[in-house]
Amino acid sequence: MAKVFIVAEHRQGAIRDATYELVTLARELESKFALEPAAVVIGHGVRPFAEVLSRHVNETIMVENEALADFRYETYAAVLRDIIMKETPLVVLCPQSAFGMELFPRLSAETGRPCATDCVQVEMDGPSLVVVRSIYNGKINSRLAFASSGGYLITVRAGSYAPAAEADKAGTIRDYPCPAFGEPFKTEFLGYREAAAGTVDISQAPFLLSIGRGIKDTENIPKAEELAAKLGAVLSCSRPVVDKKWLGKERQVGTSGRTVKPKLYLAMGISGAFQHLAGIKGSGTFIAVNRDPKAPIFRAADYGVVEDMFKIMDALKEQIGT
Amino acid sequence: MEILVCVKKVPDTADAEVILRPDGKGIKEDDLAFGINEWDNYAVEEAIRIKEAHGGRVTVVTIGVSDSEDVLRRCLAMGADDAIMIDGGPFAGSDPYGIARGLRGIAAARAYDLVLAGAQAGDDGFGMVGPVLAGYLGWSHATLVTSVSVEDGKVAVTRELEGGLEERLRLALPAVLTVQTGINEPRYVSIMGIRKVRSKEIPVLDLAKVGLAAGSVGENANVLRRIALSVPPAGKEAEMIKGTPAEIARKILDIVRERGGVG
Ligand SMILES: Cc1cc2nc3c(=O)[nH]c(=O)nc-3n(C[C@H](O)[C@H](O)[C@H](O)COP(=O)(O)OP(=O)(O)OC[C@H]3O[C@@H](n4cnc5c(N)ncnc54)[C@H](O)[C@@H]3O)c2cc1C
Numbered sequence: 001m002a003k004v005f006i007v008a009e010h011r012q013g014a015i016r017d018a019t020y021e022l023v024t025l026a027r028e029l030e031s032k033f034a035l036e037p038a039a040v041v042i043g044h045g046v047r048p049f050a051e052v053l054s055r056h057v058n059e060t061i062m063v064e065n066e067a068l069a070d071f072r073y074e075t076y077a078a079v080l081r082d083i084i085m086k087e088t089p090l091v092v093l094c095p096q097s098a099f100g101m102e103l104f105p106r107l108s109a110e111t112g113r114p115c116a117t118d119c120v121q122v123e124m125d126g127p128s129l130v131v132v133r134s135i136y137n138g139k140i141n142s143r144l145a146f147a148s149s150g151g152y153l154i155t156v157r158a159g160s161y162a163p164a165a166e167a168d169k170a171g172t173i174r175d176y177p178c179p180a181f182g183e184p185f186k187t188e189f190l191g192y193r194e195a196a197a198g199t200v201d202i203s204q205a206p207f208l209l210s211i212g213r214g215i216k217d218t219e220n221i222p223k224a225e226e227l228a229a230k231l232g233a234v235l236s237c238s239r240p241v242v243d244k245k246w247l248g249k250e251r252q253v254g255t256s257g258r259t260v261k262p263k264l265y266l267a268m269g270i271s272g273a274f275q276h277l278a279g280i281k282g283s284g285t286f287i288a289v290n291r292d293p294k295a296p297i298f299r300a301a302d303y304g305v306v307e308d309m310f311k312i313m314d315a316l317k318e319q320i321g322t
Numbered sequence: 323m324e325i326l327v328c329v330k331k332v333p334d335t336a337d338a339e340v341i342l343r344p345d346g347k348g349i350k351e352d353d354l355a356f357g358i359n360e361w362d363n364y365a366v367e368e369a370i371r372i373k374e375a376h377g378g379r380v381t382v383v384t385i386g387v388s389d390s391e392d393v394l395r396r397c398l399a400m401g402a403d404d405a406i407m408i409d410g411g412p413f414a415g416s417d418p419y420g421i422a423r424g425l426r427g428i429a430a431a432r433a434y435d436l437v438l439a440g441a442q443a444g445d446d447g448f449g450m451v452g453p454v455l456a457g458y459l460g461w462s463h464a465t466l467v468t469s470v471s472v473e474d475g476k477v478a479v480t481r482e483l484e485g486g487l488e489e490r491l492r493l494a495l496p497a498v499l500t501v502q503t504g505i506n507e508p509r510y511v512s513i514m515g516i517r518k519v520r521s522k523e524i525p526v527l528d529l530a531k532v533g534l535a536a537g538s539v540g541e542n543a544n545v546l547r548r549i550a551l552s553v554p555p556a557g558k559e560a561e562m563i564k565g566t567p568a569e570i571a572r573k574i575l576d577i578v579r580e581r582g583g584v585g
Binding site: 105109249298303315 | 333335336337338339340342349418419422441444445446447448449450452453454455456457458461462463464465466478480481482483484485486487488489490491492493494497503504507544545546547548549550551552553554556557558559560561562563566567568570571572574575577578581582
């Protein structure tokens with residue numbers, strides 16, 4: 001039976017949530033297309049992770065070695081190369097994250113196995129693997145097939161599949177020998193660096209007014225600050241606003257910023273990229289203002305307004321004033 | 323430091339209507355505004371800053387047709403020393419592997435210490451060209467780079483992880499780095515600046531010059547094959563609030579009050 005492998009992502013002593021979304025996908029490939037799921041756990045001190053995954057899939061391949069304590073593409077790709085050549089899985093899944101983006105394209109170049117990144121859907125069409133990717137700022141879906149290969153590498157966008165609930169399978173854990181590395185290494189892991197804590201904590205705010213690239217200019221930031229104050233909201237933003245240094249990093253909502261769960265999220269001039277939306281998953285009511293009726297944010301919001309955000313900002317200020 | 327920066331011209335689709343071509347294999351490009359890929363702009367700026375601090379040369383390269391020339395000139399105006407165009411004709415429809423193969427010819431033939439590229443592009447968003455190129459070359463790489471500091475024969479970088487966390491790595495040179503947005507503040511390019519580099523010669527290299535055989539890149543050589551493009555199916559859509567701005571504002575405030583906001 002053809003196999004589908006899940007590469008578990010973990011960092012600083014915890015399995016990352018995206019791994020459980022891959023479990024759901026692998027299970028779906030099992031029930032619909034008879035692929036056999038297995039998990040791959042690579043690292044140092046990772047037996048507890050392997051145990052967790054063995055409750056989800058029949059087999060968990062564990063590669064345990066001191067040299068794997070910190071993730072580097074160099075060592076992890078060497079391990080996966082070995083596993084792929086010996087175990088010949090048809091599909092290997094990994095989250096589209098800083099981990100997957102660093103590892104899978106490189107692994108593809110080294111193994112010659114085709115890789116498709118950032119997929120939102122994975123399925124079989126007869127004997128062939130087919131994926132769907134969301135491109136052009138989420139406005140277009142692209143269906144891709146592959147040149148025939150012994151196996152395929154796929155990274156999956158967070159949120160494309162629901163995370164698997166706790167399971168109680170009695171899967172086996174297989175100790176897989178760590179291959180020898182071609183030292184000297186070209187990469188060296190030096191450590192982690194936590195973002196400096198800012199002056200506000202947007203993750204605790206019950207009401208966020210969030211602005212995106214639509215704010216257009218640093219000169220318009222005070223207008224947004226003024227409105228937020230009038231509304232009794234805390235001001236947050238999408239990434240481009242932080243990249244341009246118009247607001248501090250502590251106000252950024254999204255995968256590389258903060259995860260927030262306000263009772264009310266009022267987004268203006270934000271298109272709705274998945275990295276942004278992933279940061280507001282647990283929010284209450286979500287209102288989006290965007291002048292583009294096709295903006296993907298309207299697929300996530302509860303209420304939508306197609307209008308120039310500056311007009312709405314002015315009107316809000318007036319209404320509150322009276 | 324000899325630095326090569328890979329750049330690409332892409333359409334702005336965040337703030338524009340995107341219409342499928344009738345054949346379903348692409349989008350209509352006529353009405354879209356094109357410019358340098360956002361991530362690449364940061365990569366060019368970073369390369370120039372490294373050069374300013376450590377000396378050397380910055381070369382920008384694109385695989386494109388003649389209408390990509392303005393993007394290269396813009397990079398020259400920012401401070402790149404040289405620009406190279408790889409004739410994009412044979413690369414039409416290429417997947418990231420084809421593009422990486424084209425760039426490998428340049429990177430391998432000249433003694434670059436660093437290749438910089440954007441972490442991804444705003445159109446296809448594969449984020450693959452950089453790390454695949456590094457794999458082909460056997461060089462070290464880091465993706466999603468948020469800072470670079472050059473050391474003796476090595477480079478120390480930070481990579482962006484999730485939730486505001488970063489990791490610090492040291493890489494042996496030569497290396498390929500893909501740059502994340504926000505790494506720096508790209509300098510402003512004036513019309514005057516572009517005028518100054520107007521007559522700078524930009525060599526155009528054909529397939530043979532980058533060491534590739536005819537037919538080895540382009541849509542027919544793709545590993546990733548586009549079956550069709552489509553508009554995403556309507557999922558749960560937002561309830562639209564309509565009216566004049568004043569009416570809309572009132573309704574928004576009603577919701578705010580309902581949710582316990584000050585309003
Ligand atoms: C690894 C990685 C991590 C990332 N992490 C994050 C993250 O944590 N958070 C995050 O936000 N992004 C993140 N991003 C970036 C993300 O992919 C998008 O690029 C970003 O979210 C876009 O921000 P935006 O919606 O403000 O801008 P755009 O996508 O440019 O959208 C601007 C929107 O404003 C609208 N608009 C413009 N003018 C007006 C007006 N006058 N009135 C009304 N509407 C207007 C436009 O129609 C458009 O929809 C990440 C990307 C990568 C690769």
